[in-house]
Amino acid sequence: ETGVTQTPRHLVMGMTNKKSLKCEQHLGHNAMYWYKQSAKKPLELMFVYNFKEQTENNSVPSRFSPECPNSSHLFLHLHTLQPEDSALYLCASSTKMSRYEQYFGPGTRLTVT
């Protein structure tokens, strides 16, 4: 579990707040991912970064803004969220060669009030 860490683990925010989620991987990987997991729905890919470059934006609303300063760190900046954005946000990492074999962090449980 310590290979990929996420903070905070739980977050409650109002619709007008701005907050950030942080992810750090200690596995020497060079690809990082943000997923959204809502109840009864498939894991939903949000963003993909390879070597700090964003290579996938899965039609995510602009109120979610990712940042990847280096291969080990990934942020998700949140602003003016909606109640339907309440979900578990999971970070994952992989090597570029084995991009489908992903290691997940514990997630941030987000509640938007």
Place this chain on the structure above:
Amino acid sequence: QKEVEQNSGPLSVPEGAIASLNCTYSDRVSQSFFWYRQYSGKSPELIMSIYSNGDKEDGRFTAQLNKASQYVSLLIRDSQPSDSATYLCAGGYGNKLVFGAGTILRVKS
């Protein structure tokens, strides 16, 4: 149309039985498939990958891929209560993994 589909379950099996989890996929999903296990309140972890037609065995787990039928399955032999979890099927597609919604497995002692 969903690209990877799974029966949500729950699938209940007695301890020691074989649990069979199934997944179908559309043409758009690539030929690389993965099974992730997610315990309640935890994050997904990779347990099996399969890249070619046929069976792949790893301990009590066997993954099966049938490309003609666009069908992937995971068999768990000698099921244990500790196998109770949600099992996510995923297919590799370009730059991303496409997940099914998951099947809940309950192993009763």
